[in-house]
Amino acid sequence: MTPMVDLFSLLLIFFVLTASFRPTEAKMVTTPSSVSEKQAPDKNIMTIYIDSAGQVFFNIDNGKDSTTHFREDILKQMGERYKITFTPKEITTFGNLSSFGMPLKDLKAWINAKDSKEKEKLQTGIPTDSIDNQLGYWIYYSRITNPAAEVALKGDGNANYMVVKKVMDLLQENKVNKFNLVTNMQKEEVKLSDLPK
């Protein structure tokens, strides 16, 4: 028994120390693969998810330490812009949540939703069309609140390129020209001998 307990304690300590929790994602996204070995930064990152149906979801973190509350600040500004008042409790709750994708009028319901099933139902994608360009404002206020944030695009391989392009254009309007495309790593090597003659 004792060796087993020893082993378990070791494993447990290992997992506790190395744990970095998987953020909950709005929709399952299957990323395409590439040879890139660069790691995504884990703080100060704005992530835009695009699923295979072309729906867009958004996520931004709270910054490097616990003194900054970027999410809360962004939500306040979004609320002001769209004349929706969020209670302080809702703002704090939103600060601790992760990726979301719905028109701003549904955001209140999403924050207050009790269980994850209810939350999932509300994830219908952020409007990106030119009449009601909410994603543009999310990006704009995120850029203003945290200019240091890098942008990661996590698109589904089967998403239409036009949707991705629209998102990229929106980002470029907000002076983001460098994108981190999230991919699966897949080794691929070409040797000198493979060169065509």
Added chain:
Amino acid sequence: MAEIAQEEHGKKGGKRKAKKHSTSIDMTPMVDLMCLLITFFMLTTAFAKAKVMVITMPEKNKDQKEEKQPEISAFRTMNILLTGDDKVYYYIGIADPKKPPLPALVKTDFSKDGIRKVLLGKNKDLFTKIAEYRDLRLTGKLIVADTTADNEIKRMKKEDKEGPIVLIKADDKAKYKDIVNIIDEMAICNIASYVVVDMSPVEKTMLTTAPK
């Protein structure tokens, strides 16, 4: 529980029987708890951090449109057109409706003998240079820091005057994975200069008559 009951019994019986207590404790609940915790942590931990491919897009500067663009030689320009279904079309040179004939589209795909072969053929010099440099490092003949090596490769790419200048264009039928695949091919083939741009109307008409 059984042990505690025994103890009480012993107390009642007086001090005569100074019973030797066992030093071992029941560890089963602790093990149960640890099993649960380990399972929990194993399932929630994200081990592999996401990998990213960095791409820099040309800045959209509307004011400077009139400024003269640097001339690039037509035979170095390679246009890759993506239109979904894993189809890749490419042509060399510039498609200008004012200066017919239009260049012919060549159809290929994302396989090893497809677009990669074409790109490698075009980029032979630079690719050989970089591959030889990497080999030197791998075999230990040249010992330099990673950053130095990266800078050296960057310098080689910058000085390259022979390799193709690739313009990647996708139409509305293209999927996101096509773009990622083609940029990935650029990285594999060590292409020095490539850019993702919009497709021109001429190219769209060219695609309609392209070999299926």
